[in-house]
Amino acid sequence: MHELPITESILKVVLRHAEGQNVRKVVTIRLQIGRLSDLEDEWIQRYFDYLSEGTIAQGAQLKIERTPVMMRCSACSASYEVEAARIGDLVCPACGEGGGTLLSGREYYIKEMEVQ
Amino acid sequence: MGDAIRLIEVKEEILSDNIKQADEVRDRLRKTKTMLLNLMSSPGSGKTSLILRTVEGLKGAVKLGVIEADIDSTVDAEKVAAGGVPAIQLRTGGFCHLDATMVTQGIDAMAVDELDLVIVENVGNLVCPAEFDTGAHKNVMILSIPEGDDKPLKYPLMFSICDLLLVNKIDYLPLSDFDMAALKKRVLVLNPRITILEISCKTGAGVERWIDWLKEEVDAFGRDEGGV
Numbered sequence: 001m002h003e004l005p006i007t008e009s010i011l012k013v014v015l016r017h018a019e020g021q022n023v024r025k026v027v028t029i030r031l032q033i034g035r036l037s038d039l040e041d042e043w044i045q046r047y048f049d050y051l052s053e054g055t056i057a058q059g060a061q062l063k064i065e066r067t068p069v070m071m072r073c074s075a076c077s078a079s080y081e082v083e084a085a086r087i088g089d090l091v092c093p094a095c096g097e098g099g100g101t102l103l104s105g106r107e108y109y110i111k112e113m114e115v116q
Numbered sequence: 117m118g119d120a121i122r123l124i125e126v127k128e129e130i131l132s133d134n135i136k137q138a139d140e141v142r143d144r145l146r147k148t149k150t151m152l153l154n155l156m157s158s159p160g161s162g163k164t165s166l167i168l169r170t171v172e173g174l175k176g177a178v179k180l181g182v183i184e185a186d187i188d189s190t191v192d193a194e195k196v197a198a199g200g201v202p203a204i205q206l207r208t209g210g211f212c213h214l215d216a217t218m219v220t221q222g223i224d225a226m227a228v229d230e231l232d233l234v235i236v237e238n239v240g241n242l243v244c245p246a247e248f249d250t251g252a253h254k255n256v257m258i259l260s261i262p263e264g265d266d267k268p269l270k271y272p273l274m275f276s277i278c279d280l281l282l283v284n285k286i287d288y289l290p291l292s293d294f295d296m297a298a299l300k301k302r303v304l305v306l307n308p309r310i311t312i313l314e315i316s317c318k319t320g321a322g323v324e325r326w327i328d329w330l331k332e333e334v335d336a337f338g339r340d341e342g343g344v
Binding site: 006009010012014017018021024027031037074086089090091108110111113115116 | 126128247
């Protein structure tokens with residue numbers, strides 16, 4: 001739903017990192033986004049294509065790696081992966097208790113970019 | 117050589133600008149001992165009714181200000197200001213969430229150093245506001261009975277970032293198949309440290325406990341200048 005402001009931020013960070021690096025063109029941008037976010041990959045790319053027009057990032061491919069939702073059980077400390085859509089109804093596969101802390105799944109991170 | 121592909125390590129949060137701005141807001145309000153509370157919910161779950169109850173409940177005890185972000189309407193701010201509380205209406209123009217820059221505009225327009233508490237009424241939406249740090253010291257959400265007990269399954273992020281969940285419109289419980297135990301279980305799986313209070317802004321049931329929670333939080337914030 002909020003792909004546009006997110007995409008604006010991605011472009012801003014990318015252009016800032018490209019500055020002074022003698023970059024003619026940004027080819028690929030690798031992102032790490034947690035599965036808990038509702039971002040649609042297709043829309044991020046479409047907005048990016050639109051926003052980056054006329055910049056060195058025009059035409060860059062966004063490669064999005066989705067981080068799984070991982071929880072650590074508060075009863076037995078086991079960590080386990082959770083399907084985002086069933087998150088509130090899951091129990092720890094090791095001990096059967098519900099409840100825990102979120103280890104990953106909320107990431108919103110730009111890892112690296114390939115440039116020419 | 118100039119056309120060879122090179123790798124540049126970025127290693128940066130996508131929303132780094134907003135996170136920085138949010139930290140600035142938190143620090144600034146820590147200095148004036150003003151606690152900032154971000155109130156989130158779906159449209160129609162009772163944010164404005166809750167604020168009106170809160171204006172009444174805190175009268176004489178806590179100096180309150182309100183920042184409203186309801187889409188392009190001044191109705192809410194007018195209602196709040198009628199209760200004698202300073203209120204700022206942000207023009208979000210159809211934006212789906214508030215960010216720390218918009219909140220900064222709100223607190224710039226207010227004499228925050230004279231206030232103990234500022235409540236930000238976020239845009240009615242359970243998705244986007246959960247992703248954008250507003251600079252608040254406390255995050256509170258409202259879920260109303262007619263919305264259903266399955267909402268934590270659909271919007272897990274929102275439930276996982278809040279300090280307090282207010283379950284509003286409990287006067288509808290006898291008419292509905294809402295399962296309170298199931299809701300609480302789902303919420304606590306996501307967020308074991310959350311406090312859950314059941315209220316009805318219409319009848320006033322449970323509102324006193326919300327007011328007490330607020331007073332305690334504002335007191336604690338003022339004592340240690342929010343140094344959490």
